[in-house]
Amino acid sequence: MPQPSFDQPKGVANWKEAALWLRARGIEDIECITPDFAGVPRGKMMPTSKFTGNTSLALPSALYRHTISGEYPDETANFRYEPRDSDLKLMPDLSTLSAVPWETDPTAQVICDVVGADGKEAPYTPRNVLKRVLSLYTERGWKPIVAPEIEFYLVAKNEDPDYPLYPPKGRSGRSIVGGQGYSIAGINEFDELIDDIYHFSEGQGLEIDTLIHEEGPAQLEINLRHGDPIALADQVFLFKRTIREAAMKHGIYATFMAKPMQGQPGSAMHIHQSVVDAKTGKNIFSLPNGDASPEFFHFIGGMQKYVPAGLVMMAPYVNSYRRLTPDMAAPVNTAWGYDNRTTAFRVPVSDAAARRVENRLPSSDANPYLALAASLAAGWLGMVNKVEPTAPTEDTANEGLIELPRGLLEAVALLEDAPDLADVLGAEFIGLYAGVKRAEFETFMQVISPWEREFLLLNV
Known part of the structure; x- marks a missing residue:
């Protein structure tokens, strides 16, 4: 043997x-x-x-x-x-x-x-909440497949929270500036740190698919290979720790705050999602002839209907809602479209076997287990309840009217008033999670911001 x-x-x-x-x-x-x-x-x-x-x-x-x-x-x-x-x-x-x-x-x-x-x-712990959602897929003979993309910033050490964050100096000795989207030179500024990220990841059996420089100064993105939701949530959980440790080794911080720097793009955790037949492994979003299936459209319909109520699990802090603003390359609605990055739910160009839906709403500050649980719960509810989506959006969708909760308290209230999500996620979890989020908002309200001192001190 x-x-x-x-x-x-x-x-x-x-x-x-x-x-x-x-x-x-x-x-x-x-x-x-x-x-x-x-x-x-x-x-x-x-x-x-x-x-x-x-x-x-x-x-x-x-x-x-x-x-x-x-x-x-x-x-x-x-x-x-x-x-x-x-x-x-x-x-x-x-x-x-x-x-x-x-x-x-x-x-x-x-x-x-x-x-x-x-x-x-x-039942209320994050890994178990995600397992509960996955069990509902299993009962139907389905298996979700996901692939997260995690954005984060590298910032100079900041020991006083009253001061803004700034990009760190790279190997050139200068702080990197914006406009470095997909720049290889931007990545090369932090070659040694990135080497450590790769080495640390390899030592843990974590698989990085690609790494790019995003639009913000010293903003990077790591894409993970698609797979089982629990395994991928575990990877994001460990990756965050790994990236922080690699950055600390080089005397800088890595932050997954949704909006760490004023006037710069926020950091997202986009989630690509598909569903396969558990027995055959075939993508149920596609029919045998290659066309999109009813389940595909119902999954999108569920995302549109239920994600707003689950948004607080994808945007869990006051700071998260600073990212979800118009004209900042982040979605502000529940629109969907084919290869349209201005929508909340994008359908990337692919063959029938890889047909999937990208949820572009979650921010990188989200707990990956809970963000995946909320997103997959919405899609499951859509398929089970046969929710029809709107027509796909062909134009720019992230300008003008905001169709999502604009702040943390509004998002918490929507989650508390969503009986369908309570059935899927568990009422005990929602009660505990909502209570924690409300308390975090009250703690935030005790802090007087620079804006208030700037505009209210001598004017009111």
């Missing part, structure tokens, strides 16, 4: 293989991590011997009830704390086991699922 190979950078089948994989690499410590609502890695670090010794890993349930700044909101009818703040258990997904290549001591990491004391999956 052939022995399993432990040369692969990522993933093992069972605990016995995990012990051998860790021993073969001389791993001393392991990080057991899971994403919170913000997509921040939370968890525990321990010696390898303890990890493989059937140790129980627990985190408090309050982990999914605090804001990005660490506050704990007051209870409401739908936002409740677990009365005893009982433990949630981390269950390592050994298929995600990989090295942490930037650590000086041999270290590994593993993404964990979260279960309650009864052993059942905690």
Whole structure:
């Protein structure tokens, strides 16, 4: 019987293989991590011997009830704390086991699922919310395929949040300026950093499809190869961490804020989506003759009808809505079109087998598990309810009337008033998530901005 190979950078089948994989690499410590609502890695670090010794890993349930700044909101009818703040258990997904290549001591990491004391999956945690949506596709014999594109900025170190962010200096010794879209010279300014991103990614078994320079100064985009939604959400989760660590190594920051610099383009996380038959692997968006199927149009119709209510899962912060403004190369409506980048839902040019819908609304600050869950939930509802889309838009669609929530509170209210999404995503998740988002808005409202000092101080 052939022995399993432990040369692969990522993933093992069972605990016995995990012990051998860790021993073969001389791993001393392991990080057991899971994403919170913000997509921040939370968890525990321990010696390898303890990890493989059937140790129980627990985190408090309050982990999914605090804001990005660490506050704990007051209870409401739908936002409740677990009365005893009982433990949630981390269950390592050994298929995600990989090295942490930037650590000086041999270290590994593993993404964990979260279960309650009864052993059942905690329904409101991000990875489980996405799994819930995928289970609905499975019941229909469908399997979604996704490919995210993540934009981010490199910025000079900023130790005082009162000061604006600026692009860092590249190898030329000068700060890169705008107008570098698809510029190879723009990428070359940060050759050594990008080499580290590639090396760190390879060491974790993460696959980068392409890397480009975007329109903003020192704004880059990484495209990932298409695949299973959980696997791709895991990759985005790890990529964000990887890119930040690579940038820190070179004395600069990498930020996934949706709108980090005034007057510059925002950063998106575009999501390409298709659906295949689980048995045949054929794209259900295309008929045997190559024409678009009813499911294809219903998926778009669902995106148009339900994405506005799920937008807060794709644009989760006050800053996110600074990106979704007219005339800034970002969608402001629910229009769709063929190869039309001004629409929210673009259908790229492709053959029938690759027919897909690109959701251009999510920003790069979004938790990838939740952004994918909301987007795929909308498409599923469209197909199940046979929602017809509008006619495709052939003209510029991101000017003038804004058809989406204009701010965080409006977006939260739409999510809370969306019973169809509650059925798909889970009412408990929506109650907790909405409560956290409302609390984050109230924290933001406590901060006096430079605009207010500039125009109100002496004029009102």
